[in-house]
Every structure is written in C-alpha cells, then in structure tokens.
Amino acid sequence: MDRELLKGSTPLLLLSLLCEGPMYGYQIIETVRARTGGSYALKEGALYPALHKLEATEFISSYWQTQENGRERRYYQIQPAGETFLAAKKLEWNQFVDMIQVFVGPRD
C-alpha cells in the first residue's frame, strides 16, 4: 500500500477503532493487520506519534493497566471530543472519496 495514500487517514482509523473500546498500541497494530489480511501493516513509527498527538488534543486519553504477569500496558480510550471529531472526519472522508471518484470513475 502506497504510504502517501495513507497520510491523513491514520487519525480516522485510530478513532474508529477506539470507538469499539479501549486498546493498547500493540493490539492496535495486530488488529489492523488481522482485519486487513496483512495488506495494511500499520507501523510503530506512525502509530505512537499519532496516538500521542490525539492525546495532546484530548480526543483520546490513556491509562496504564497492569496485567496478571505484572507487566504494564498503556490503553488508549476515546473521549467525547474525539467522537465529535470522528464524526467530522468521517464526513470529510466520504467527501474525499466522492471527490476522487468523480475523476477516477465508478468502481468496476
């Protein structure tokens, strides 16, 4: 998958995922890989900066949770402001797809 196409879609993807419930970084990466059959390999170098940015803008929040084996995980959770933002992003996404479709033509 062309990396340039991906740009800008990461927040949309992350907020959509977190809408289903809190997740931790590694889990997000694995979930994305699994659901796309491996065609989208979200990288750590893209994920963590994106998560931290979403947290800085208070669209999501995070908390550490200790597992039974004593290790810690950082869970990310969507915030009300994030849901609002997500709704706007979804709208923008649909407009974007429509826009490109105008030129590329309908799908086969």
Add this chain to the structure above:
Amino acid sequence: MDRELLKGSTPLLLLSLLCEGPMYGYQIIETVRARTGGSYALKEGALYPALHKLEATEFISSYWQTQENGRERRYYQIQPAGETFLAAKKLEWNQFVDMIQVFVGPRD
C-alpha cells in the same frame, strides 16, 4: 478538505484526467474546481511538481502549443506506461478505500 488526505491521490487524479485527453496546467486546475463544485482547489504548488514528476517517469509527456492569440500553452498527455500505471493506481485506490471502510464502517 484536509491536505493530508489529499497526499498521494494527486497522480491518480492527474492520470485519470489526462486519460480523457491532453490538458494544460491552468485548465486542469479549473476543471478540478469546476467538477468538484469548488471543494477541491488543486494548487499550482502541488500541480506543477506532480506533473513534472509524472513526466520524468514518462507516464505523461508534454508539448507546447501556440494559440491563435500567439500565447503558448503546455499540454500534458498520457503515455502508454502512464495508462498501465493508472490501472495499478486505480486498483490500489479501491483497496485503500475498502481498507478504511473496514474500520470506519459502511456509509450512511
């Protein structure tokens, strides 16, 4: 429209447009504005570098044409390699849209 979302879609858009016939830069900008009702204002700072890059890779070619009033326009024209590349890009685009849809969910 979020500029980050646009990234990577410009070659796809340009090749799709040029598939309809040769066009010059200013005409491309106006066509894009018109067809999207103004929601996509393709900028010169994005257009010309993109065109030149497509030409450098020989996906398109260009030629100058003199108008009746004596002024010159530079027309861009898709090449066979460009059509092949476009087909691949279209496929990739559809996969990309599907991929995001997996997470964002179906449209309303």
Add this chain to the structure above:
DNA sequence: TGACTGCCATCGTTTTGCGAGGCAAATTGG
C-alpha cells in the same frame, strides 16, 4: 544462555501539498 515475543518509544529521512512569490502576456472595464 540465547532467541523470540510482547510492548513501549524516538529519530532522521523522504515525500508531499501548500502559501507565497516571481514573471509575463492578454483581456477587460472605467
């Protein structure tokens, strides 16, 4: 012990779109 997985993260590079600018000729309006 060593390899592997889980889990966090950062840094530098590359690519891209954009704003701003430059230049010049044709057209339009007062």
Add this chain to the structure above:
DNA sequence: CCAATTTGCCTCGCAAAACGATGGCAGTCA
C-alpha cells in the same frame, strides 16, 4: 488609454506525516 484582472508558466521554503531503523526492557521457552 491605462489599471486591474485573468490567464499561464514556474520555483522555493515550510509543515505534516509515514517509515525504517534502532533502542530498551520483561517475560517465556528451548
């Protein structure tokens, strides 16, 4: 007739984003 706008080409520096590479540390299993 002159000024402003439109047409038409282009470049440069900036910001934003994804990536590959790298690093660190804790369990697990052979």
